[in-house]
Amino acid sequence: MKTKLALTVLAVMISGSAAAKTWVLTSAEQGVEQGNWKISSQQLKFQGKPFSIEQKVLHGGKQEGSKIITLTSKDGLTITLSPTRGMNLLHIEGFGSRIGWDSPVKEVVNPANINLESRNGLGWLEGFNEMMVRCGYEWTGHPVTADGRLYTLHGKAGNTPVSQVEVEVADAAPHEIRIRGLIKESTFKKADLQTLTELRYVPGSNSFSLHDVLTNHADYPHDYQIIYHSNVGTPILEEGARFIAPMSDISPFNDYAKTGLKNWQTYLGPTKGFDEMVFNIKPLSDDQHKTVAAVVNKQADKGVSIQFDTQQLPVLTLWKNTDTLKQGYVTGMEPGTSYAYPVTVEREQKRVKQLEPGASTAFDLTYTLLHNADQVAAVEKRISTIQGDTKLTETETPIASE
Template sequence: MKIKPLVAALTLVAPLYATAAEFTLTDTATNTYVENWEITNQKLGFGNIPFSIEKVRLHGGKQEGVDIIVIKNGELEVTLVPTRGMGIFDVKKDGKRVLGWDSPVKEIVNPAYIDLESRNGLGWLDGFNEMMVRCGYEWTGHPGVDDNGQLLSLHGRVQNTPSSTIKVIISDEAPHTITVEGEVSERTFKKAELVTKTSFSITPGENSFSLNDILTNKSDYDDEYQIIYHSNFGSPILEKGAKVYAAASEISPFNSYAGKGLKDWQTYLGPTKGYDEMVYNLKPVADKSGNTLAVLHNKAGNLGVSMQYNTSQLPVLTIWKNTDTLQQGYVTGIEPGTSYAYNTKFQRPLGLVPTIHAGESKHFDLTYTVLSSSAEVDSAVKDVNKLLNGKKVQQVHEPIVDLSKVQ
């Protein structure tokens, strides 16, 4: 496995507009909305690798009114959720889930049923069941009262904000890259005016996909922003003996409880009743272009996932180990971000609450790859070790924030 420059994903998308099939499915500015829609390579006259894109509206229960987009590229099947911040629900291969997890939340919940401030700011959990959740952008991290007295709910608002636009763009030229764009806005009078253009790209026949997001401050004033790409994996990858690798110089526990498992941070237990979550803060190392890598694989080492991202955009990494019972949600998170999972007020002194100037844009680029064989897993792990350059991840036993003194 070779680490590819992330800018390549951007150059793939840019030329599409000159020679591409483009479909607008939602646009609030023109009151455009297409409820159910489908396109295939046959309908477009593309006879190479078969692919399809389908938009469906869900009905019943708390999923009433939720839109999903299912993309089949001949290798993977990816379900996007425009109603929930353009998140990714799951990824399947050969009809079986490979990326995703089993949450106690069984429906894809419409944000209309979510009260983010319930349970002292933990209401976000009422809809948490996706493989990839954007946390931010106005704030992220654990809930708590900020220095100005405002309650900051868990992981921000973006994942519970429906996309104002949905466009599907398919290149006319082989290999017919498929791009789904959305626009998620966090606009509040006298507060934030942050607009994120989300972009999901996948090429027919390939086992990877990319996110290329652009956050823009539309306000006339500078603002803070935070983002965590909360990427969550359960079975079949997560199991007893599964292992995580990350190119990092240092790891520390989020709190004293996580410190108990620090020496075994790379390996996973099976479903364990009474296991509370253990969270770890990592400082990534990267190549000369800023690209770095994290890998998770099953016990046998023949199935896994890699995540590539850029440390100039996403300078820190969180690993969340939640190996509770299957019913409670057996899951781990690999989470690149601008910030760790502490409440915002604890991260400002760490320099992890960046500023976005008026009119400025910030880019976030990630590539996920499904690893379907021992050779692919081994190659990805070797890439991590190459970035480590013979050095071990240093274990720091004290949390970078002493929560016992601030709570």
């Protein structure tokens, strides 16, 4: 009962909305599971931009039992996420474009069918096909064996079925929609980190936001890390597409990436034999600690931008994987508390953060699907303003080695 009350209070705190209708789709505590479910603006007799929200239980193959929630705005975005996979965002579509990519992994793989420790800690890749996956929170980064244990690739949050799912729709126009999920990383003697995720969307808009609150429920301090692994493929990613962001420093993740440092801002078309290149970025921000990064197509009339707070997420990783279309032609913009080095390296370099018992910390991001030249130009102008007179330093030597 106390857990339910705490979740309700926290949801109200992060929601901040007035009168609204709320549906509980999943509650491990109450034994609630709605399964297939749907609501629409027509059913609610709401005027304005039409929308629907639907949960489906998937069947067959490795996705047996996985759930997806699809928020459809007729004049805006269609957002698909998975409560079975840590509220990861699968893909976003709208305005003749999309945010997402085509992975060789086609199913929404149920974590029950993934062994994170396989392939020397790379089992995470067997389910990786999302537009955005939360890499954390107990740890993140490349796998490493330390402290008598294997830290698998990018932690466990993205492969954790959530314990609570709620859908909330504001009664008043423009009827903002909020979808919440509770991720529990609780292990006897090890950790009790819980993250209440919330996606916020106004029907008809070309942007949505995430507001996540991480809380340490243990009686002891605990480390945490998070990388918001946000991925873009075609049609935005193409030969001549560009990555843009205000930054003070960029460096290669490893020696292989050194060969691409001079061309870090532009992309190749699908290229057979291209291994992934990763770059570490120190982003600049405005007076409110806000910054923005974007990938835009060659014609500068399509793109996707991510706004985030550098006090919450102080570093940015650029992942370029312009392999063939079948192999996974994709790039990633990854705001985080850490770079993608193993947790041992991030500890040595003082980027691993810690939460005291009972303490919470929040992460706020806004994603925008840019669908015309004016929107792209506005983002470029904002980036230029934040950059100001600060000269970018291109550091040729990686800041660490695995």
